[in-house]
Amino acid sequence: MNFSSKLLEAAVNEVSQLPGIGKRTALRLVLHLLKRPKEQTLYLTAALNSLVTNIKQCKICFTMSDVExxxxxxxxxxxxxxxCVVEDVxxxxAIENTAQFKGLYHVLGGKIAPIEGVGPHHLTIDSLIARIAKGEVEEVIFALSSTIEGDTTNFYIFKQLEKFNIKTSTIARGIAVGDELEYADEITLGRSIVNRIPFEESL
Amino acid sequence: MNFSSKLLEAAVNEVSQLPGIGKRTALRLVLHLLKRPKEQTLYLTAALNSLVTNIKQCKICFTMSDVExxxxxxxxxxxxxxxCVVEDVxxxxAIENTAQFKGLYHVLGGKIAPIEGVGPHHLTIDSLIARIAKGEVEEVIFALSSTIEGDTTNFYIFKQLEKFNIKTSTIARGIAVGDELEYADEITLGRSIVNRIPFEESL
Structure with a gap:
């Protein structure tokens, strides 16, 4: 692209480094910023600066937080x-939006993925074990996505928890509410039959 | 959405005000900012702040410029x-990228669109007439998009230019290079036949 302004070029280059935003989209977004009042853009940049400068990770559960x-x-x-053990914030x-869970969380910060170079020590697994070693926790719920990496991570943590006398569970897999049976994949449908629940409990 | 952090919420709200970016995309972009080094985000916001604060419009052609x-x-x-009269920067x-035009530009800042409340006085038409009244310009090329608003704007300017002894032209409409004839719309195909050019000139 042939920019008439170095300022414009610099802004487009920075915006186009965001994921899923190419040069043309970046130009469209930047020209939009120039059309609206200058103050709105100053609010936007102040919010982003404040975020990356002041955001903290909770020292207990590692979720994003404004305080320690x-x-x-x-x-x-x-x-x-x-x-409840989850991958990220x-x-x-998502779980908070359901208003169905009243326990605490533990954010791992990813899943064990050897191919991408993510090992157990890159995640907050040691902190989770230390939390449980204190003896206050009675149940750990695994709520990672149902992929090979998710299952590996679940199993790795499960093995480390065996020495403690606690309950472990995993979120239910099955047909989503409102989905048609005929379009469900075989594994999900199979599990939903094996793990069927008493009809009275589903009411 | 149920944010665990006010900083995160503020940033997502600001980003989701950009055109074509909803809350979920904004969250994805903002979490991406938190994964990369803080300095990169400070560069991004500095570039945007500098753009909206320092960008100028050229006093002659009204394109975006770093200088007067x-x-x-x-x-x-x-x-x-x-x-060459165009709609925006x-x-x-786009025309500069072709490297085929060595004249100057005049950026109107839009098209006459009564339905959207854009009249001739919202555009830089008066400045264009003043430029031409100085007598240095010999030809005006209309390069607005081929819509009702574009044609109206062309005609409005054309009428005002009649009192000057200058040439006016419009960019060629026709089948795009590489396009199949059978998929072209009738008006474009019709015009491309009426406005055919000598074969030697197309080589």
Whole structure:
């Protein structure tokens, strides 16, 4: 591209480094910034600067937080005996949106993926074991995605938890609410039959 | 969405105000910023702040520029007798990329669109007439998009130019290079036959 302005070129180059945004989209976004009041862009950049400068990881559960210990971990009305293990902060938000879970979380920061060079020591597994060693936790729920990496990570943690006298569980796999049976994959449909629940419990 | 952090929420809200970016995409982009080195985000926000604060419009042709008079207008090797009228800075960049035009530009800043409340006085038409009244311009090329608004704008400017003794032209409409005839729309195909050119000139 042939820019008439170095300022424009610099801005487009920076924006086009974001994932899924090419040069043309970046130009469209940047020209949009120039059309709206300057203050709005200053708010945007201030919010981003403040985010990357001030965001913290909760020292207990490793979710994103504005303070040292997150709101969920400090909330006394939550059940500290149940810990739900998730991959990243998006999963915490997704589960919180359901309003069905009142325990605490533990954010691993990824999954064990040897091909991508992610080993157990890159994740917060040691901190999870240390949390459980304190003896307050009674149940660990695995809520990782159902892939080879997810299953490997679940199994690795499960093996380390055997020495503690705690319950482990995994979120239910099955046909999504509203989905048609005929379009479900075989593994999911098979599991949903094997792990059937009493009809009264589904009401 | 249920954010665990106010900083994260503020950043996602600001990013999701950009055109074509919803809350989920904004969250994905913002989490990406948190994964890469902090400095990269500071570069991004500095580039955007610098852009909206320091960008200027060229006082002659109204394209975006870092200085009062843009590089194209100050370039002495360009033909000041030909002015190409375009809608916005993207069109200038597109034409510059072809390297086929060595004249100057005039950026209107839009098209006459009564339905959207854009009248002639919202555009830089008066400045264009003033440029031409100085007597240095010999030809005006209309390069607006071929819509009702584009044609209206062309005609409005054309009427105002009648009192000057200058040539007016419009960019050629026809079948795009590489396009199949059978998929071309009738109006384009019709025009390309009416406005056929000697075969020797197309070589």
């Amino acid at each position: 210990i997150c709101e969920i971990c400090t909330n006394t009305s939550r059940n500290k005996a149940i810990v 998006r999963d915490v938000m | 008079i843009c590089e194209i207008c100050t370039n002495t090797s360009r033909n000041k007798a030909i002015v 993207r069109d200038v960049m």
